[in-house]
Each structure stands twice: as structure tokens, then as C-alpha cells.
Amino acid sequence: MKENKQPVDFIKFLGTAGARFVMIKQLRASGGLWINSGGVNVLVDPGPGSIVRCAKSRPKLNPSLLDAIILTHKHLDHSNDINVAIEAMTEGGFKKRGVVFCPDDAVSVDPVIFNYAKQLPGKIDILRPLASYRINGFEFETSMRHKHPVETYGLKFKIKENTVGLLCDTKYFKELTGFYKTDVLIIGVVFSKSRPEVEHLCLSDAEIIIKDIKPKKAILTHFGMTMLAAKPKILAEDLTQRLGIEVIAAYDGMSIDF
Numbered sequence: 423m424k425e426n427k428q429p430v431d432f433i434k435f436l437g438t439a440g441a442r443f444v445m446i447k448q449l450r451a452s453g454g455l456w457i458n459s460g461g462v463n464v465l466v467d468p469g470p471g472s473i474v475r476c477a478k479s480r481p482k483l484n485p486s487l488l489d490a491i492i493l494t495h496k497h498l499d500h501s502n503d504i505n506v507a508i509e510a511m512t513e514g515g516f517k518k519r520g521v522v523f524c525p526d527d528a529v530s531v532d533p534v535i536f537n538y539a540k541q542l543p544g545k546i547d548i549l550r551p552l553a554s555y556r557i558n559g560f561e562f563e564t565s566m567r568h569k570h571p572v573e574t575y576g577l578k579f580k581i582k583e584n585t586v587g588l589l590c591d592t593k594y595f596k597e598l599t600g601f602y603k604t605d606v607l608i609i610g611v612v613f614s615k616s617r618p619e620v621e622h623l624c625l626s627d628a629e630i631i632i633k634d635i636k637p638k639k640a641i642l643t644h645f646g647m648t649m650l651a652a653k654p655k656i657l658a659e660d661l662t663q664r665l666g667i668e669v670i671a672a673y674d675g676m677s678i679d680f
């Protein structure tokens with residue numbers, strides 16, 4: 423596993439912004455993740471600017487090559503560009519192709535996917551807790567429902583021989599550890615200090631999770647204002663030292679190759 427660009431088997435961070443203020447001010451980009459596993463392309467959580475981040479990526483990422491788009495939940499920092507991403511995946515709606523995976527409340531209650539956009543992909547597949555999905559040979563599992571204000575699921579999948587976990591927005595609860603036992607664990611860490619009244623992870627939650635899971639590599643992302651102020655890179659280096667586990671802080675445009 424090394425950290426430079428390759429055409430297949432990679433995860434590219436099109437954004438590392440977490441929650442409202444870092445997103446609104448675009449202190450970090452909010453484009454989500456582009457996953458390529460064995461040539462299958464999946465865009466996860468296309469937040470504001472995702473379509474721009476794809477076009478500006480080096481090398482360029484072409485959304486008309488997407489096999490799927492996955493929404494972990496409908497919050498704006500994850501879903502803002504979902505409709506335009508669907509248009510891009512379906513070549514402006516002229517090619518009925520690709521699958522959109524999302525929780526039920528992203529299309530039912532106060533939906534974030536427009537009715538016309540629902541007709542464009544090959545299929546809309548509703549995410550359920552602890553279920554398995556498959557798209558063109560790419561398999562992924564959903565977590566238990568996260569503790570977050572809207573219906574939210576994290577993901578687990580494989581790239582080559584490595585298991586990868588995407589632990590997105592949630593309040594900490596101990597059962598997370600059981601599901602997210604993976605080689606490469608991506609964790610959304612919004613706060614540097616605990617704020618139990620808000621359903622997000624803070625740095626000490628992430629530390630407990632990483633210590634329990636002992637992944638080969640942990641990647642911190644989805645930073646809020648307090649994390650940025652405390653400098654994620656330094657915090658990650660400190661965790662690496664203390665835990666003896668490689669912990670890195672994601673940056674916009676970072677690509678992890680497998």
C-alpha cells in the first residue's frame with residue numbers, strides 16, 4: 423500500500439470537510455470519496471463541490487464512468503451534489519445506468535434526490551442496516567444504524583486483499599468496534615474535544631476505536647473547526663506515537679493506493 427496515484431484500486435479524498443462550518447467556508451473541500459476497486463468506480467457522499475473536485479482532480483475523475491453513488495446519509499455536507507452526480511453518471515440523463523444506494527429517508531421524507539433524478543440511474547437501492555450489496559463485482563456491507571440525527575450507515579468493503587471501513591458520522595457507541603474491524607479504517611472526526619450533546623465523534627472517541635480495532639492504517643477525515651485549529655497532521659502523528667499504529671490525517675486530493 424502506498425500513497426501515490428494509480429489508475430485502479432485507490433481511494434481518493436475529494437474533500438475532508440466535516441459538518442457545517444468547515445463546509446460553508448470551504449476551509450476544506452467537501453466532495454466525498456472516490457473509490458476504485460478492481461476498476462469499479464464508486465462515489466461516496468458527494469457533498470458541495472463534488473462535481474468540481476472530480477473535474478479538477480489530477481488525473482481527472484470522469485463521473486460518467488461511475489458504477490455507483492453511495493450516500494451514507496442525507497446531510498448536506500454528504501449529499502449536496504447527489505443530483506448533479508446522478509446526471510453526470512447517466513451522461514446528462516441520456517444513459518440509464520449506474521446504481522444509487524441511499525437510506526430510505528434520502529428519497530422519502532424531505533428527500534434530497536429530486537423525483538426526476540430518481541428516474542435516471544439503472545436503479546435506486548435502499549440501504550438497510552447490516553446488509554450486503556454488490557455492484558459490478560464490488561461488494562460492500564452497511565453498518566448498524568449510526569447514532570446520528572438522520573438515517574446513517576457506515577460502510578465496509580474490500581480493495582484487493584485489504585478490508586476497508588468507512589466510519590462516518592455518528593455518536594460513539596461501543597458496538598462500532600465490532601463492525602469496523604478492518605485493515606484500513608477511515609474515521610470521520612469532527613471535534614477535537616468531546617461534545618456529547620452533538621452526535622459526532624471527537625478525537626478521544628477515535629483513539630478508543632483505533633486502539634480497540636488496531637487497523638494497519640487509520641485515516642482521520644471529516645474535520646470540523648476545532649480539529650483544523652488543532653492541526654490534524656500533528657494530532658495524527660501524536661496518535662501514531664502513542665498507539666504504535668499508523669494514523670494519518672487526510673487532506674484534500676489525497677489518494678491512497680492499494
Ligand SMILES: [Zn+2]
Binds near residue numbers: 497500591
Ligand atoms: Zn458529516
Ligand SMILES: [Zn+2]
Binds near residue numbers: 495570591
Ligand atoms: Zn451528518
